[in-house]
Amino acid sequence: IEYDITRIDRMNLIAEMAAGIAHEIRNPLTTVKGFLQMLGWKSDLQQYQDYYQLMINELERANCIITEFLSLTKNQTEDLELQNLNTIIQTLSPLIHADALQSEITIVEELGEITDISLNEKEVRQLILNLVRNGIEAMEAGKDLKVKTYMDSDEVVLAIIDQGKGIEPEVLAKLGVPFFTTKEAGTGLGLMICKNIIKRHNAKMDIVTSSKGTTFYIRFPV
Ligand code: ADP
Ligand code: MG
Numbered sequence: 001i002e003y004d005i006t007r008i009d010r011m012n013l014i015a016e017m018a019a020g021i022a023h024e025i026r027n028p029l030t031t032v033k034g035f036l037q038m039l040g041w042k043s044d045l046q047q048y049q050d051y052y053q054l055m056i057n058e059l060e061r062a063n064c065i066i067t068e069f070l071s072l073t074k075n076q077t078e079d080l081e082l083q084n085l086n087t088i089i090q091t092l093s094p095l096i097h098a099d100a101l102q103s104e105i106t107i108v109e110e111l112g113e114i115t116d117i118s119l120n121e122k123e124v125r126q127l128i129l130n131l132v133r134n135g136i137e138a139m140e141a142g143k144d145l146k147v148k149t150y151m152d153s154d155e156v157v158l159a160i161i162d163q164g165k166g167i168e169p170e171v172l173a174k175l176g177v178p179f180f181t182t183k184e185a186g187t188g189l190g191l192m193i194c195k196n197i198i199k200r201h202n203a204k205m206d207i208v209t210s211s212k213g214t215t216f217y218i219r220f221p222v
Contacts, residue, residue, distance in 0.1 A: 080118040104141035112150035138164025
């Protein structure tokens with residue numbers, strides 16, 4: 001399936017405005033969270049402690065949404081640097097393996113010989129992490145998630161191959177729409193951020209999905 005990322009143009013403007021507000025919302029959230037924690041410690045009633053914990057969790061969720069939203073507008077003016085995608089994957093490797101281990105997923109790295117491309121390291125790290133995390137979250141324990149790189153004519157290809165349950169057509173149509181999520185604790189911002197990063201690198205995203213799993217292909221121009 002060929003993916004359309006033009007919608008991100010409009011999103012850029014909205015995200016920039018939202019980033020300013022999001023940043024300001026964080027400070028009061030942190031203050032409230034701190035005092036709730038304190039009250040929770042002081043409270044003798046177990047029932048109240050549960051309520052406090054619930055409030056703190058919800059604040060953390062709000063904070064999570066803001067963090068992901070803010071990362072949309074970050075690094076936008078930073079320059080691209082000639083780098084190898086494999087190097088970035090290798091430095092991310094411990095983090096990815098730790099994430100996978102928690103869900104009893106095995107990460108298989110298949111890094112081919114690829115040429116350097118101009119990229120923003122922070123952004124590409126985020127891109128890989130978001131895709132890998134989605135893959136892990138889509139799978140049951142005991143499955144493999146493959147991270148693969150290779151050359152395809154004049155493109156460097158990153159493939160994230162999961163053995164999850166696949167993506168239904170109605171979900172596929174909404175991927176990357178802000179706050180669209182099918183997960184109970186999802187933010188629905190991961191793929192929107194990915195698409196934004198992909199666009200800034202003049203790359204392309206293709207998704208191939210079936211009931212046996214999903215592969216996200218990211219094609220970077222050399
Ligand atoms: P979140 O992960 O917070 O839900 P994302 O933007 O990362 O937000 O993903 C949006 C939705 O796309 C997910 O809720 C899920 O339904 C679907 N999705 C993304 N990646 C995969 C995948 N590898 N396999 C199955 N579904 C996926
Ligand atoms: Mg996600």
